[in-house]
Amino acid sequence: MSQPTAPSNPTFDLFNPSEEHAMLRQMVADFTKAEVEPQAEEFDAKECMNIPLFQQLGELGLLGITVPEEWGGAGMDTTAVVIVHHELSKSDPGFCLAYLAHALLFVNNFFYCSTDAQKKRILPKVISGEWIGGMGMTEPGHGTDVLGMTTTAERTEKGWVVNGTKTYITNGPEGHVFMFYAKTNGKISAFLVEDGTPGFSKSHHIPKMGMRASSMSELIFEDCVIPHENLLGEEGGGLIHMMRNLEIERLGLAAMSLGIADRCLELMVKHAAERVAFGQSINRFGQIQRYIGESYAKTEATRALVYTVALSVAPDKHNRLGSDAAKLFAAPVGKEVADNAMQVMGGQGYCREYPVERLLRDAKLLEIGGGTLESHQKNITKDLTRALR
Amino acid sequence: MKIGVLLKQVPASDSRIKINGDQTGIVTDDIKWEINPYDEFALEAGIQLVEGKIASSLVLISLGGKDAEARIKDGIARGVKAKPEAIRLDDAAFAGSDPLGEARIIAAAIQKAGIDLLLTGKQAIDDDNAQVPAMVAELLDRPQVTFVEQLEVAGDSLTAHRVMGGGQVDVVMSPVQAVVTCDKGLNSPRFASLPGIMKAKRAKIAVWGAADLGLDAGTVGAGAAVVSEGAYRLPADRPSGKIIEGADAAAKVKELVRLLRDEAKVL
Ligand SMILES: Cc1cc2nc3c(=O)[nH]c(=O)nc-3n(C[C@H](O)[C@H](O)[C@H](O)COP(=O)(O)OP(=O)(O)OC[C@H]3O[C@@H](n4cnc5c(N)ncnc54)[C@H](O)[C@@H]3O)c2cc1C
Numbered sequence: 001m002s003q004p005t006a007p008s009n010p011t012f013d014l015f016n017p018s019e020e021h022a023m024l025r026q027m028v029a030d031f032t033k034a035e036v037e038p039q040a041e042e043f044d045a046k047e048c049m050n051i052p053l054f055q056q057l058g059e060l061g062l063l064g065i066t067v068p069e070e071w072g073g074a075g076m077d078t079t080a081v082v083i084v085h086h087e088l089s090k091s092d093p094g095f096c097l098a099y100l101a102h103a104l105l106f107v108n109n110f111f112y113c114s115t116d117a118q119k120k121r122i123l124p125k126v127i128s129g130e131w132i133g134g135m136g137m138t139e140p141g142h143g144t145d146v147l148g149m150t151t152t153a154e155r156t157e158k159g160w161v162v163n164g165t166k167t168y169i170t171n172g173p174e175g176h177v178f179m180f181y182a183k184t185n186g187k188i189s190a191f192l193v194e195d196g197t198p199g200f201s202k203s204h205h206i207p208k209m210g211m212r213a214s215s216m217s218e219l220i221f222e223d224c225v226i227p228h229e230n231l232l233g234e235e236g237g238g239l240i241h242m243m244r245n246l247e248i249e250r251l252g253l254a255a256m257s258l259g260i261a262d263r264c265l266e267l268m269v270k271h272a273a274e275r276v277a278f279g280q281s282i283n284r285f286g287q288i289q290r291y292i293g294e295s296y297a298k299t300e301a302t303r304a305l306v307y308t309v310a311l312s313v314a315p316d317k318h319n320r321l322g323s324d325a326a327k328l329f330a331a332p333v334g335k336e337v338a339d340n341a342m343q344v345m346g347g348q349g350y351c352r353e354y355p356v357e358r359l360l361r362d363a364k365l366l367e368i369g370g371g372t373l374e375s376h377q378k379n380i381t382k383d384l385t386r387a388l389r
Numbered sequence: 390m391k392i393g394v395l396l397k398q399v400p401a402s403d404s405r406i407k408i409n410g411d412q413t414g415i416v417t418d419d420i421k422w423e424i425n426p427y428d429e430f431a432l433e434a435g436i437q438l439v440e441g442k443i444a445s446s447l448v449l450i451s452l453g454g455k456d457a458e459a460r461i462k463d464g465i466a467r468g469v470k471a472k473p474e475a476i477r478l479d480d481a482a483f484a485g486s487d488p489l490g491e492a493r494i495i496a497a498a499i500q501k502a503g504i505d506l507l508l509t510g511k512q513a514i515d516d517d518n519a520q521v522p523a524m525v526a527e528l529l530d531r532p533q534v535t536f537v538e539q540l541e542v543a544g545d546s547l548t549a550h551r552v553m554g555g556g557q558v559d560v561v562m563s564p565v566q567a568v569v570t571c572d573k574g575l576n577s578p579r580f581a582s583l584p585g586i587m588k589a590k591r592a593k594i595a596v597w598g599a600a601d602l603g604l605d606a607g608t609v610g611a612g613a614a615v616v617s618e619g620a621y622r623l624p625a626d627r628p629s630g631k632i633i634e635g636a637d638a639a640a641k642v643k644e645l646v647r648l649l650r651d652e653a654k655v656l
Contacts, residue, residue: 020587022459023459023462023463023589024583024586026423026463026581027466027580027581027582027583030580034580059582060580060582061582061585061586062583074583075587076587
């Protein structure tokens with residue numbers, strides 16, 4: 001699955017800034033081709049996560065990709081995160097979403113707001129893949145309007161008493177441990193909950209259009225008592241963790257759209273060269289050339305934007321504008337290129353025998369999850385306007 | 390017991406090969422490089438022998454320029470649990486060596502590194518010579534077991550199953566001080582891991598030249614080569630297939646058999 005890529009600067013390779021990045025890309029691409037691609041169709045149909053495959057990601061050391069080496073992770077940067085999501089999504093965005101919910105929404109987020117004792121207790125299990133993690137922010141009544149959340153946690157002697165419901169939580173059904181946000185005295189705080197905690201339950205799996213190789217459910221808290229040591233960071237400081245983590249999440253999601261676009265472009269170019277109609281390859285028709293040409297140009301623009309922004313996001317470096325822009329641009333490109341591929345492939349594109357219909361269903365989620373397109377537009381306008389002052 | 394594994398950098402097996410203008414080699418600009426796929430079986434076998442505590446240490450050896458270091462690092466990243474040492478053999482005097490010259494360099498390195506069992510791919514997929522391991526064995530006066538698809542090492546001896554073609558298997562026993570060339574089926578090579586990649590970044594790769602190996606520069610390199618390359622050419626395009634037209638299947642089969650017998654001469 002080699003992709004056409006823009007030639008990069010000879011002194012600086014934006015897509016593989018170091019030899020380790022190149023080796024990581026090769027490793028994930030090899031793994032994707034050998035292990036991920038062959039199961040993608042099956043787990044889309046089964047609508048569940050491939051747990052043994054997920055555990056292989058642990059063996060490859062990908063589950064703690066951003067966690068420093070002294071804590072058992074790989075200590076890699078945002079570009080590395082982008083590389084993994086980009087390569088996995090060429091074959092299976094649904095599986096990649098389960099990976100993202102674990103490695104970014106849970107592990108990365110947890111690492112930066114936990115104490116050493118919390119890290120020692122949780123990290124080995126989630127970095128190895130023994131435990132699956134997820135993150136609960138969204139509620140039935142509050143998605144984009146996250147600050148309006150109504151889940152509460154009340155400090156008592158026996159612990160935090162939590163009440164409320166989180167919904168659309170990726171890895172909910174399979175997950176062993178979750179980070180979630182709840183209001184304490186009107187302010188947002190972050191907590192940890194382990195499966196099996198009394199008063200904590202999950203709904204059934206919520207069926208969805210795409211991304212079916214990851215599953216999601218509600219997380220339900222009914223007078224659920226959470227030990228005091230499960231508060232993450234400062235009481236009332238949850239918003240900071242939430243906002244800090246959103247940048248790397250959005251780049252991971254944008255990289256998934258890029259992976260989808262790359263794969264669909266490849267399929268469309270190949271099909272257009274091979275398919276003969278009216279006595280010639282269909283790539284001789286101007287209308288087909290428009291699909292290919294525009295898909296290529298937009299995919300390359302996405303690649304340049306996503307990898308450029310990745311350079312400016314790190315634990316101590318922020319670029320909210322960039323990460324909002326990257327996801328706002330990438331998500332519709334992923335969907336459009338998948339749709340173009342389907343159009344170029346005609347009936348074959350629409351049939352389940354080929355991966356395009358699955359990739360198109362998967363691509364749509366990226367316009368909603370991790371922030372809707374509208375929320376990115378809202379954030380960008382706010383940040384640009386603030387810069388005027 | 391010390392295991393040596395030879396790693397050769399070759400163009401990825403799905404590369405589109407183009408010949409350069411003066412026909413002295415291939416165009417390398419767009420080539421993606423990888424470890425020779427058969428060497429991956431040798432590497433995996435070596436890692437498993439160390440992990441299984443049958444061997445004590447693993448040494449990765451590659452004859453090649455600075456650009457081959459990425460392949461050695463790939464090997465280190467995969468073999469990280471076996472904590473491999475790594476050596477790159479490089480010297481201006483080595484340039485233009487023929488297979489015998491390369492074998493002399495490698496044999497000298499095997500001796501210097503104190504390797505007991507040398508594992509290699511059965512051939513490299515770039516030039517498909519399959520000569521170097523055999524020559525190394527001869528130069529070191531050690532037994533060689535080629536095309537191995539199953540290998541057991543116990544104490545001072547090894548038992549290897551060789552692929553003979555036609556479903557035949559040849560079972561060979563040898564002292565471990567041998568050269569074994571590996572075929573597919575021997576094992577499933579592992580992927581690199583991310584911790585492995587991070588360790589490989591910091592790994593030291595020794596570079597040995599002619600002087601380090603005590604080699605007489607006159608015995609290696611272009612000057613000593615007895616085999617030289619004439620010119621590189623792509624194989625001729627395959628003639629296009631033939632479609633047997635007609636409505637009567639029986640007649641078409643008859644015609645097919647006739648063509649296979651009289652024209653293709655395969656029956
Ligand atoms: C497959 C999938 C996986 C998910 N995984 C997780 C997860 O693991 N954890 C988690 O916490 N959440 C998860 N979510 C939830 C996701 O983050 C939310 O769906 C998303 O934030 C949008 O919230 P909402 O669905 O409540 O839509 P709403 O916020 O109700 O939005 C509805 C529409 O109104 C628009 N809108 C809302 N506010 C504004 C505004 N101010 N200006 C303009 N337009 C506005 C939106 O853009 C959208 O078009 C997941 C969702 C899906 C579908």
